[in-house]
Amino acid sequence: MVYVRAKTVKGDKYLYLVKSKWESKKNTSRQEIIKYLGKASLVKLNDVPEDYRKDPKILSFLTTHSGENVEKNQKLIDKVKKELFNALTKGDLDRCLDIFESFEKTNTLNVFYDSILKPVMYKIGDLWESNELSVATEHVSSNIAKELVSIITERNSVIKKKDKILVCTPSGEEHNLGCNVIQSFLQSKGYHVYNISPSAPTESVLSFISDKKPHAVFVSITLEDNIKSGQRLVSKINSQYKVPVLVGGQAVEGKDYKFDGEIIQNQPLEKIPRIIKQAMK
Structure with missing residues (x-):
């Protein structure tokens, strides 16, 4: 497994591309550095070896940690939140799936849930509580959100090996x-x-x-x-x-x-x- 690891030195983050290797004799894994990428605020996608540039985990990490991409990603998140809000309140499951699939190409599942779905559902709940959204619309939105999560769960579940x-x-x-x-x-x-x-x-x-x-x-x-x-x-x-x-x-x-x-x-x-x-x- 290949991923990006951050190390903080005197308040600044530095990024390393590493891979995890399993050592059967010691029954544990160890990290092996593939490449030192540099100071987080300066790292660009081209700094990553070409073989790993399309890895979704690496793309997501750089999107949220690289100075060049943080502002761009926040604009994307704001845009996607508006799109998902509109799709949920209209009861459009197909559109919700399209939004998720497009977002997932450059981000991870947890970012979608934490930064997109969660705040959108909080907003819907607040609007319902203040009578700015009808009970029917709130129910439709919640039911579509549950269907969306159910489909995502089915697509992303892996073989159960853990606790x-x-x-x-x-x-x-x-x-x-x-x-x-x-x-x-x-x-x-x-x-x-x-x-x-x-x-x-x-x-x-x-x-x-x-x-x-x-x-x-x-x-x-x-x-x-x-x-x-x-x-x-x-x-x-x-x-x-x-x-x-x-x-x-x-x-x-x-x-x-x-x-x-x-x-x-x-x-x-x-x-x-x-x-x-x-x-x-």
Whole structure:
């Protein structure tokens, strides 16, 4: 696997093109530098050896870290957000797919979810809450978004080799787009994901944990009305099972709610696998 690694020295980032090599005798992988690319703010695509210039991961990294491309990529993100908002509110699934496929050519799945879909859905929710968007339009947008994520998940899932992750919402929480996005991203990384959202009764969640024995549990909460239900669910899980519980969602972002599990706030999807690994130690 080839990717770009950044090293920070005295506040400046420097980029290296590296590849990962598996050492069977040591049962571990090591990094081998292919080329030093230079200071991040000055690196251009032509600095990358020609054989690797079309790699989507490398393109995405340079787009978000190279000084030459940051401003250009932000303009692209703003443009795509407007396009996706229009397509979702019109209920146009085909257009949504076209938008995703075009964006994915130069960016990664997590960037689409974090920088495009998430803020667009927050905007739709805010407009509905302020009566600037009808209930019908909000429902159409949410349903099309779920269909979009479902199609993306099916296309991007890989052979399941990693840990088992349970994704759920507390009883009463009917919003599960966040769960579907988590499932989509983790499955693209090889995790075996059980998504039992939305609104599974607490006893059903506990029974499922007993049966499937997941390595970690994600609890997603969208509406603050469901915080107490989420707190009870997390406490019940912790009282019966030794499994790490991670809590996230719009309801807990920027808030100071207390849970018996680890709260994930404002974290990009690309960091979730590392958070899972740390929680399981």
